[in-house]
Amino acid sequence: LIIKFIHIFLFPIYLLAEVDIASSLVNKENDNSFITKYEYGKMLYENPRGISCKQCHGNNAQGKKIVKFVHKVKDKIYNCEVKTKDLRDVKLIPFLDKLNPEKKLKKVKFLKEEVCEKLIYGNTMPKYFLTNDELDSLYYYITNVGLHNE
Numbered sequence: 001l002i003i004k005f006i007h008i009f010l011f012p013i014y015l016l017a018e019v020d021i022a023s024s025l026v027n028k029e030n031d032n033s034f035i036t037k038y039e040y041g042k043m044l045y046e047n048p049r050g051i052s053c054k055q056c057h058g059n060n061a062q063g064k065k066i067v068k069f070v071h072k073v074k075d076k077i078y079n080c081e082v083k084t085k086d087l088r089d090v091k092l093i094p095f096l097d098k099l100n101p102e103k104k105l106k107k108v109k110f111l112k113e114e115v116c117e118k119l120i121y122g123n124t125m126p127k128y129f130l131t132n133d134e135l136d137s138l139y140y141y142i143t144n145v146g147l148h149n150e
């Protein structure tokens with residue numbers, strides 16, 4: 001009688017435990033399929049093995065003010081500001097160029113009064129070493145951020 005009792009009462013628990021184990025195995029095996037391209041891109045945007053893009057481009061890639069500094073040349077004072085533009089409408093080629101660590105900076109001629117621009121140019125964004133797959137997801141995220149319901 002005792003054996004029968006245990007059996008009846010524990011049976012549903014066995015069943016639950018088994019379902020649980022089975023589903024956790026499935027989850028482990030297919031971990032990547034549970035994350036969409038958008039989510040993967042977002043993860044890279046926030047945590048790209050290096051300084052987060054978010055810190056300089058804002059939570060939603062909409063651009064932001066990064067820092068202000070004062071630059072003095074002789075008796076002239078320049079109030080400079082480093083800021084980023086909206087990234088969400090960036091085209092693929094400029095995006096890839098900017099994230100290609102081998103790409104040489106284009107030479108730009110600055111006007112005499114463009115002191116801040118000259119100082120800032122090419123001196124702000126760090127280099128990243130991302131794979132093509134990562135760049136693909138990152139680009140997808142940046143150009144779709146805000147269009148998704150999160």
Ligand code: HEC
Pocket residue numbers: 044045048051052053054055056057082083084085086087090094095096098099124125126128138
């Ligand atoms: C330390 C600050 C900083 C960080 C971190 C940073 N950026 Fe930038 N980024 C800039 C600045 C400054 C510019 C130049 C101003 C601009 O184009 O908005 C720029 C320009 C760009 C451009 C070119 C925009 C255009 O219209 O040509 C892209 C694309 C870009 N960043 C993507 C990224 C991505 C993706 C990450 C993360 C993997 C990142 N940035 C991290 C500061 C940063």
